[in-house]
Amino acid sequence: MPRTPAYWLVKTEPDCFSIHDLAACPKQTTCWSGVRNFQARNFLRDGMKLGDQVFFYHSNAAPPSIVGLAVVVREAYPDATAWDPADDHYDPKASPENPTWQMVDLKLQEIFPRPLGLDELRTLPALKNMELLRKGSRLSVQPVAAAEFAAVMRLVQSAAQPSPGAVAKSVKKSASKAKRSSAARH
């Protein structure tokens, strides 16, 4: 029996690594290094399988939004940035013998016609219990229920021709918070 496909969401600060940066990568593929939270790592390591679809979310953006879709093209393997002292996410406790942290490879599947901001997502009843929308949620890698995934994708379809005034202008105020991301690598 093939496994039922699972759905996920990853967060990144666009000032750090945006979906457009992903689009510019060779083969539009990147390793998702830099995750330094155990719960997030466990989802990466144990949950994400080849072909799983992954919402791409921009945090610390204006507005914070789901901006597209990626697909898992390589399952978990050790995150070597963890034992690189020069890396922003260096972890002195990690080593090649004891990697601690894992990453997957993600390939861009689609940039949505427009960003789907938090306010808009909150209007969907199907997303009432979505982890992303939970107050205080900080998980940078999180599972998405199939029904939630479908609801967001329906919104994307309806977003293809946005009604006048419904388009959130994603003007970035580049808050000068240099680099601090738990999820992205640049």
Place this chain on the structure above:
DNA sequence: GCCAACGTTGGC
């Protein structure tokens, strides 16, 4: 910039 929510650390 503020601050609530959360995760981690370390004294005990």
Place this chain on the structure above:
DNA sequence: GCCAACGTTGGC
């Protein structure tokens, strides 16, 4: 094992 202190995340 408890929990206060601290650092980080991330919406606003």
